[in-house]
Amino acid sequence: MPSLAQMTGSLHIHNFYIGKLKAKQERLFDSDPELAMLLDNVAAVLSEHAVVLADDIAEVEYKE
Numbered sequence: 001m002p003s004l005a006q007m008t009g010s011l012h013i014h015n016f017y018i019g020k021l022k023a024k025q026e027r028l029f030d031s032d033p034e035l036a037m038l039l040d041n042v043a044a045v046l047s048e049h050a051v052v053l054a055d056d057i058a059e060v061e062y063k064e
Contacts, residue, residue: 014050
């Protein structure tokens, strides 16, 4: 299992890219709605994984 620092770093990276994807999606919404929808789907998958990571982090912190 990864360390707490690795999981926390991974969560920050996920959140960074989720923000980037959502910002790009908003800019592309009018010019390329299909690409905007794809970016939204990718952001949703990353968001789901970020929730799992946050839960894992909370569990590790609780055990400590």
